Amino acid sequence: MCVIMTAIAILRQAQDKVSKLTGKLSMFEDKWLLWKLRQGSSAALCRIYEKYKNDLLALAIALSNNKTSAEDVLHDVFVSFAQSAGRLQLRDSLKGYLSTSIANRVRNLGRDKNKPALDVDELDIAGPESDCPDRLAISKEQSQRIGAAMMGLPYEQQEVIILHLQSGLKFKEIAEAQGISINTIQSRYRYGIDKLRSILDSEVQK
C-alpha cells in the first residue's frame, strides 16, 4: 500500500514537472508566434487560431451559456485580434490576453441576452461510458448539478471562477484585465466557491 502511495506521489510530481515544462514551451512558442505576426506572417495567425480556438470557444460557451453567441464572440475576438496584430505588445500571456478579450466581449454583449441557459445535453458531455479516464471522474448527473449551481451564482463570481479554474488565468491577470483590485477578484472567487459548496451540499442533503 505504502509503495503504491509513494509511486503515485512520484508520478504526480513528474506530471507536475512535465506540465510546467509544457507550459513554458507553450509560452515560448506564443512569443515567437507574436513576433512572427508582427513581421507579417499569416501562418502565425493561423497557428494561434488553431492553438487556442477550442479553449476560447469553451470559455465563451461557459460565460455566455449560448453556443451561437459563443461562436460569434470567438469570431469577433479573433478578427479584432488580427486587426490589431501588428501593434500588439503583450506583457502577459497570449492565452490570458485572448481569454480576457473573450470575457470582455461576452460581458459587453450582456449576458441576459444569452439566456436561456444552455442545456448541458447540447454540449454532448461524455458520460461514465466514456473511455477517457478524466471523464470517468464526473458523471453526467454531477455535471448537470454543477452547471445548474454555477447558474445560481452572480455573474461576476461565475466569471472569475470560469477564468481561473477553466482557463487557468491567475487572479492578478484577471484583475488587470478588468481594471479592478486583486482583492476584489479573490473575494468574488471565494464567495463564489462558498456559494457553490452551499448549493451542492444542500442538494445532497435533500
Next chain:
Amino acid sequence: MSTAENIEKLVKKFFKTRKSSAATSSQMDKKILSDALTAYEKLKMSTSADLQPSVWRIIMKSSITKLAVAAVLVIAAVISITFLSKSATPAYAIEQTIEAMRSIYSIHAFTTDWDNSKGEAWVQTNPQTGQEEYYYADQNNFLIVGTPQATYYYYKDENLVRIRNEYVPASEIRFSRFFEDLVKWVQQHHGELSFYPEFDQGLQKEIIIVRAFIPTQGDMKEQEFIVRVDSETKLPISIETLKCGPGQGSKSVDGIEYNATIPEGIFEFKIPDGAKVVYEDKNGRYGEVNSN
C-alpha cells in the same frame, strides 16, 4: 460537508469535461480564418506605418495631433513649469528643451522593443519646419527606409520588400517638436506632467526627469513614461515606457545622438537579391515582381 478544495476540484473536472466537448466546426474555422486573414492582410496593406518598428511609437503614436504653429506660445502661457534644483543646476523650464530641439537636423537613436530586440534609427529633419525628410529604422528582422520619393519596408526573414510610391511619415508628430505635442497630448487626455531632478549614476551628473501620466480612458489603458533630459543641453537622452496597454508603446529609446553625421547612403535602399517586391500606392497593391 464538502471542503472548498473539494469543490474546486469538482468544478475543475466539470470544466475539463465541458471543455473537451467544445470544438469548432470546420465551417466555422473556415469563416473565422478567412475573415481574420482578410483583416490582417488589410492591416498589412493599408497601414504600413503601423507595422514599422515600434521604436518611434513611444514618441509618435497615439492620438497626438499635428503641431499647431502657435504651440510654443500656448505652452509658455499654460505650462510654465520651472523648478530650481537643489544642486548648482540652473533653473529648468520646458521652453529650454523646446528651443534646443528646434535646432536638430539629425537624430540617431538606439532602441529596445518589448521582446528585448535592439534597434537603430536615423532621421534627417529640416530644422526650419521640423519635418522629417528621410528616415531609416532597423529593428530586428524589419527595416524601413523613408525618402521623399518612396517608402521601403523590408521583411528580412521573408526576403520581402514592399515599396510605397510616396513618403509615408514616420509618425504623426515631429520628433524635434516632441515636447510641444507631449504637453498638448497630456492636456487633452487630462493627464499629468511632472518634472524633477535626479542624479544619474551612469552619467555622473544631475539630469531632469519628465514624467508623463495618462489615466485609463475607454479602451486606452493608463500610460506612463519618463523622458530623461540632459540638464546642460536640455535635450532628451532616453525615453522609457513604464506602463502602457497592448500596442500602445515600445519599451525604450535607450540613447539618442543629435546632429551626428548621417552615414553616407543610409537612406538609399537597395533591393536585396532574390527578394519578392510588392509595389503599393495609397489604395493598395498594384504590382509584384521577383528581383534577381
